Amino acid sequence: MSSSKTLIRTLIQNPTRIKSKSQAKQLHAQFIRTQSLSHTSASIVISIYTNLKLLHEALLLFKTLESPPVLAWKSVIRCFTDQSLFSRALASFVEMRASGRCPDHNVFPSVLKSCTMMMDLRLGESVHGCIVRLGMDCDLYTGNALMNMYAKLLGMGSKISVGKVFDEMPQRMSRLGSCCVATESVEPVMNCDEDLEAETCTMPLGIDSVRKVFEVIPRKDVVSYNTIIAGYAQSGMYEDALRLVREMGTTDIKPDAFTLSSVLPIFSEYVDVIKGKEIHGYAIRKGIDADVYIGSSLVDMYAKSARIEDSERVFSHLARRDSISWNSLVAGYVQNGRYNEALRLFRQMVTTKVRPGPVAFSSVIPACAHLATLRLGKQLHGYVLRGGFGSNIFISSSLVDMYSKCGNINAARKIFDRMNVHDEVSWTAIIMGYALHGHGHEAVSLFEEMKEQGVKPNKVAFVAVLTACSHVGLVDEAWGYFNSMTKVYGLNQELEHYAAVADLLGRAGKLEEAYDFISKMRVEPTGSVWSTLLSSCSVHKNLELAEKVSEKIFSIDSENMGAYVLMCNMYASNGRWKEMAKLRLKMRKKGLRKKPACSWIELKNKTHGFVSGDRSHPNMDRINEFLKPVMEQMEKEGYVADTSGVLHDVDEEHKRELLFGHSERLAVAFGIINTEPGTTIRVTKNIRICRDCHVAIKFISKITEREIIVRDNSRFHHFNRGSCSCLDYW
DNA sequence: GTAGGGTTAG
Known part of the structure; x- marks a missing residue:
């Protein structure tokens, strides 16, 4: 009996020696067996359980306590927060206060984190009040958590109206991370005061509060600096953020991976690749350049500076890649107009079993928009x-x-x-x-x-x-x-x-x-x-x-x-062949070549491209077979080829033939012969639709009873029953 | 207690 009491005493004095679930349960059992499970000892067992993340066991014991001591409350609240059960953490905190227990500085970081994740600014502010009354606003961890809360709940966007903060809640939620989903009640407590309706502040609301807390903390650490720097950076107050990084240099607190990945987006925004590279160099010297956070910031920074090759290099050297690293490069491709590569990388990401999150989709969908696929x-x-x-x-x-x-x-x-x-x-x-x-x-x-x-x-x-x-x-x-x-x-x-x-x-x-x-x-x-x-x-x-x-x-x-x-065309249509020839000579001297006109159409999971005048397409015979009677019908209905836009100095008959071979006409014809009657035809063209083709496709839509949609480089034309949605104004 | 990627644009 006495030996087990000694054992208990030793363990209680060194609770960290308990490293496993079974050890914790044995200790708990010893207390019960020796009938020495007081409120204090129960609290210690609870804290041991919660340190081992054994929430269930901790709660079972907690519920047996009539008036739980602070240690028990603190442990349970911290454990709820660790397990992303933020609303339960807050409910426990409120209950603890109601029971008259006085919180200490160990519990505030967890409570403030829960307020942040639940976006409950009202409760957060009252917790802040409590902290000040207890004189705990000098505590480093509490102060850091407070700054984080104000930065997250008030500090986003450079100019923000209070009304807007609340409107944006669903988005802010997703920005705070996926752990929100794990809470039982996702509904944030919103107490929107009437007088807070739509007042626009020129300065981000939260950053002022962040700064006030920062100034109160007597001894700051790297987290304090990182938190306020991130706050400034995300509020668009870049110079203030950089000023604090320099200020860090005068202390013995050195910028770390967190600091750098808050600062790098600033140089993306400034498109300052020189400064960005300096940061890259600093990261290499500190041996943190393989950090995933820094990696994706670097990918983004190089991409925004139009140096996508450098982005690729950083990406390829990453030891570990998470969904954000992948998406940074996907987004980088899109930002640099490399849409096909963006889609290729997105596919690769999916086959690598990295699940695309919401941001990945909003990066890659614009690529489809640009490619009109x-x-x-x-x-x-x-x-x-x-x-x-x-x-x-x-x-x-x-x-x-x-x-x-x-x-x-x-x-x-x-x-x-x-x-x-x-x-x-x-x-x-x-x-x-x-x-x-x-x-x-x-x-x-x-x-x-x-x-x-x-x-x-x-x-x-x-x-x-x-x-x-x-x-x-x-x-x-x-x-x-x-x-x-x-x-x-x-x-x-x-x-x-x-x-x-x-x-x-x-x-x-x-x-x-x-x-x-x-x-x-x-x-x-x-x-x-x-x-x-x-x-x-x-x-x-x-x-x-x-x-x-x-x-x-x-x-x-x-x-x-x-x-x-265009000038060549105009000279041509005015019969000013000499001027046209002069211009073409100039073009040739400069080595300029006309960008080939091309059109494409998607059919059954395949994209078919047509280049103007190119007769090499395997379906050319069928296309001509189709177009010939249609053209004859068109002429019966009053179509006259408008050859004024034809550049070449050739006879009328030849010009008509050239129009015949225009890429949009080929693509439309190919679409019609390869789809069921009545199917809408969608064609995309790289330059503006030609005037004659515009007339011709109107006829074709009528004769074949098809809706034909052509997207050129400036707009859409919907052809239906012989007319076009643009009403010939284009 | 801290950090990175996103939508609209001739």
Whole structure:
């Protein structure tokens, strides 16, 4: 008997000597056998259980206590937090306070973490009050946890309104990590005060609180610095973040992997690859360059600096890759326009058994949008739904965009309508979708609806609405929107907005006005702004202005292929063969070659490409066999080949043949002969659809009774029953 | 008690 009492005493004095579940249970049994299980000893056993993460055993014993001591409460609360049972941790804390027990500094870090994960700012603040009253705000761990809470719950976004903090809760939730899912009650306690409704602060709300806590902590450690640096970095206060990193250099606290991976995104944002490389070098010297966090930050930093090869190299040297490392490179490919590689890597990621999370989908779906591959886009959509990410606002916005860019505006609208909340990005995606499909009026009314619902349009939204106006010729409306940017929304017009207005004026035939507008822009016009006017000059057959405009283009960009081709076309259609020849000679001297026009169509899991005039396609005979009678029928119905756009200096008969071989016509024909009657044909083209093909496809849609959708590089054309959705305004 | 990747844009 006495020997077992000695044993108990030794174990109680050194509880860490108990390393296994069976040892803990033996100790518990000894207490029961010797009838010495007091409140204090029970608390010690509970703390031993919780240290071994034996929540169930701890709770069984805990429930037998009538008035549990602080040690028992603390252990249970910490264990709940460790197991991601945040709401139960908080409930226990509240209960402990109600029972009159006074918390000590050991319990606050867990409680604050639970408040953070539950996004319960109200409770967190009252805990803070309690901490101050107990004079525990000097405690290092408590202070660090407090800073983290304020940074997470108040510190996101550079300018944030209090009302918005609460609106964004579902998104913030996903950002806090997947462990939220493990709690029993995901519903955050939201006590939104009326007076907190929509006050916009110019400074992120939380960072001020973070700084106050930081200043109170008397002795700071590397975690304190990392927490406040991350807070500044994520609030867009980059200079303050970097200032603190430098300040660390004056102490004996040295930047570690956490510090670096908070700082690297700043240099991504600044596109400062020199500083980024310095950090990379520091990481190598410290021997932490293989860290997964640093690795993905480096991949991202190099990708954002257009050095995707360096991203690939960092990625290939990573010892371990998690889903974020993979996704950083997938996203990097997308950001650099390497869409096929993005899709390839995404596939590789999946075959490597790394489960793509929500972020991976919102990175890769835009690749489908750019490639206009409805087939892959639909597959990803299915994958998204199976993964349970259907209500993620980032993913939904990218799906809206994907469906509209792949030609299915109705599917885009359906997804948009099913979203619970719309932010400026999702609104912009659907508005741009209608704009590209030529439904300018619908786009404009959606823009108005967005404003009515209190969502402030950003600069991209203005690009979308101006594009919508431009595609249907809403000149007055466009001016209104253009001017409201500065007057109502405090947004500066940027190149894209000027370009959209210039495009609008040009399309509307107000060529001189467009010329003046571009000449007086407050931003230096680029070659592409002038190029849109040049194509308007071509559409409205104004050769004189076109020559002026092309000179402007060549003075900015002497190798602008599009301008050469358009000018050649215009000279050709005016019979000015000499000028055309001169221009072509210039092109040849510069070694410029015309980008081949090509079109592609997806059929049965395969993409079929057609290059203008290329007769090598294995189905060429069948295509011609199909086109011949259709062309004859077209001519009976009044089709006359418009050969004015044909560049080549050849006779009329030959020109007709050349038009015959245009890539979009081949792709449409191929689609029709390889699908069931009535199937919609979707064709994508790399440059603007040709004028004659536009007429021809209208006839083809009528004769074959097919809906034909052609996406060129600027918009969609829906051909149906002999007419096009653009109503020939393009 | 701390860190990394994401949606809309001629």
